[in-house]
Each structure stands twice: as C-alpha cells, then as structure tokens.
Amino acid sequence: MIRAWSVFVAMPELPDIVVLTRSMNEVLPGRTIIDATVNQPKVLNKTVEVFISLITGRKIMQIRQRGKWILAELDKNLVLAFNLGMGGEIILHAAEEKPDPKKERVVLHLDNSKQLWIHFWWFGHVHLIESTEIHCHKQIGNLGVEPLSTEFSRGKLSDILSGRRGRIKSYLLDQRVIAGIGNVYIQDILWRARLHPERKANTLSDIDISLLHQAILVTLQEGIRYGGGPKEHDIWGNEGRYPEHYQVAYRTGKPCPRCQSIIEKIRVGSTTSYICPRCQT
Ligand SMILES: [Zn+2]
Missing domain, CATH: 1.10.8.50 (Helicase, Ruva Protein; domain 3)
Incomplete structure (x- = not known):
C-alpha cells in the first residue's frame, strides 16, 4: 500500500502550507466551531471527549504557518495545530455534504453552514494547545529557523x-x-x-x-x-x-x-x- 501510494502522495512543504494558510485566512477568521467529529482519535493530543468539549464554541481568530504546521489561533488562548503528514488536505465543504468516516480524520463543523474536512493518509496530527505552551510542544517547539522570515539571512x-x-x-x-x-x-x-x-x-x-x-x-x-x-x-x-x-x-x-x-x-x-x-x- 505504502509503495503504491508513495509515487503519488507527498508531504506538504512550506509553500504548500503558505498557500493553504492564506486560503484559510480568507474564509475562517470570525467563524465559530460548533461541533467536531473525530474519526481517528490517535491524531489528537487529547481524548476525543476533552477535544470536543474544548473546541466547541471556540472562535477562529487567524491562521499562521510555521514550518510544515498550520496554526489556527482560537479565542480563549487556544491554538489548533495541524500537521498534514503525508497526502494531507484541509478542504471546506457545505454542511449537507457527507464526509467518508474512513477517509476524513477530523471534521470541524462551523457556524456558517460549512464544515472543514481534515484528511491525511499517514503521520498527521490535529493538536489542541494552550497558546502559552506552544514553545513546549515536542515538534513545534523544536522547529528551526523559518526560511522566509527576516531572521533567515x-x-x-x-x-x-x-x-x-x-x-x-x-x-x-x-x-x-x-x-x-x-x-x-x-x-x-x-x-x-x-x-x-x-x-x-x-x-x-x-x-x-x-x-x-x-x-x-x-x-x-x-x-x-x-x-x-x-x-x-x-x-x-x-x-x-x-x-x-x-x-x-x-x-x-x-x-x-x-x-x-x-x-x-x-x-x-x-x-x-x-x-x-x-x-x-
Ligand atoms: Zn545542468
């Protein structure tokens, strides 16, 4: 399976994440997450129950890119951090569309009759982190210099x-x-x-x-x-x-x-x- 897909499935890199982040910033800030469906609990850093209770009612503020991560800042000082692993995507759908539970790892339901389908084949993460704790996150906290920042001289x-x-x-x-x-x-x-x-x-x-x-x-x-x-x-x-x-x-x-x-x-x-x-x- 991995061999067959390896030809077609790549890991999103910085330019891909920047493009996705920009498009997310066009539609998501100001929206509230009204519910979530988790089809693959192991992608979370919390139990499904805790994740859903913390995420429900949170407003999306803005989306940032850091390395291969997407960081969605929420109100109440929370950050929803996505790593799309291999073959990952985050796609906006209308509320009436039905995600395939075997394919979509997490679905976020929004207050504007839209939903976000979060999909990846392998190695993806959907982590909910306190914004003050982000520098302690095992992967995000250890990322090197951002190559399109002014720091990268x-x-x-x-x-x-x-x-x-x-x-x-x-x-x-x-x-x-x-x-x-x-x-x-x-x-x-x-x-x-x-x-x-x-x-x-x-x-x-x-x-x-x-x-x-x-x-x-x-x-x-x-x-x-x-x-x-x-x-x-x-x-x-x-x-x-x-x-x-x-x-x-x-x-x-x-x-x-x-x-x-x-x-x-x-x-x-x-x-x-x-x-x-x-x-x-
Ligand atoms: Zn040459």
Whole structure:
C-alpha cells in the first residue's frame, strides 16, 4: 500500500502550507466551531471527549504557518495545530455534504453552514494547545529557523551550516535546522545552488552559501506563486501548479534547463534526488 501510494502522495512543504494558510485566512477568521467529529482519535493530543468539549464554541481568530504546521489561533488562548503528514488536505465543504468516516480524520463543523474536512493518509496530527505552551510542544517547539522570515539571512545560513560534517541535503531537510523544506522543493533548491546533494555541508564556500541562500528563497517563493506543489490543495481544493515549473525535480531523462545534460535520479541516504550531473558535481 505504502509503495503504491508513495509515487503519488507527498508531504506538504512550506509553500504548500503558505498557500493553504492564506486560503484559510480568507474564509475562517470570525467563524465559530460548533461541533467536531473525530474519526481517528490517535491524531489528537487529547481524548476525543476533552477535544470536543474544548473546541466547541471556540472562535477562529487567524491562521499562521510555521514550518510544515498550520496554526489556527482560537479565542480563549487556544491554538489548533495541524500537521498534514503525508497526502494531507484541509478542504471546506457545505454542511449537507457527507464526509467518508474512513477517509476524513477530523471534521470541524462551523457556524456558517460549512464544515472543514481534515484528511491525511499517514503521520498527521490535529493538536489542541494552550497558546502559552506552544514553545513546549515536542515538534513545534523544536522547529528551526523559518526560511522566509527576516531572521533567515545569508549569515544565519552560514552559522547553521558551519562545522556540520554531514551531507548538505540532510541538514536542509532537518526540521530542527530549517523549518519547512521537504523532498520536493529541495530538488530545485540544490540545482539552483549548483550543489550535489551528497556535498558535505562544511565544505561550502562563501559563494556556495550565497547561492544556496538565494536558491532557498527563490524556490520557496516560486512554489507559493504557483499555488503549491504536486497533489497539494488550498481550502477550496485547487491543486498546486508548481510541477509545471519544475527545474530538475521529477524530470528524470529530460534535459537540464541550464545546460541540457540529461537529468538523473539517484539515491541519497533514504531519499530520492534528481540532479543535473553537469551542474551539480
Ligand atoms: Zn545542468
């Protein structure tokens, strides 16, 4: 099952989460959650009874993105934190539509005859957290720098990588180092920076670091501009168009947009990489 789906199911990354968060902010602030249905209790950090009693009657204030997490701020100092795991989506439906209880993990019923269906295949979470406790949350509290924040300067990236002897790809994917990059956008980030994914992080020159810093910003911003990545959706179900703009990602056998060499698919640790063998040595 996992093998069959692994081709089609990806984990939403920062651009996908930004797109979804923006669309949620267009329709959810000011709405009140009037009830919830939990079809998979293990995605919660509380019992179903406690979750439903705490969430019922809460007003949604605003939605924020942090790494691969979506943080919906509620009144009464609560935060509803979503991690969409693999193949996750949050879609708005009319109240009369019937969710499939085997597919939709949690359904939130809203006061405007709408409902939110929260779905993922694996590894997703729907956590209700006191806003003062969010820095103690096991995953959110340990997230690294947000790459589209002003904090993420070229110097910050240099500091992050200095003394790191492992491969560059591993650090860029480590959520405790930089939050939000996954195995889709990393492909074009490394290609733009002309870095081989196996390159040791502490061998990067100042020019390499500047190129990598730019590559991270450009690639993530392109992902947002094109509405997110493969099989990722905003709250209305519009699919991301970034795959139409891939540079090397998922383009095995096709020409590199820069030098026309044939793009290769290689194994790097436990992940797949797509590289131009001439640009990324
Ligand atoms: Zn090339």
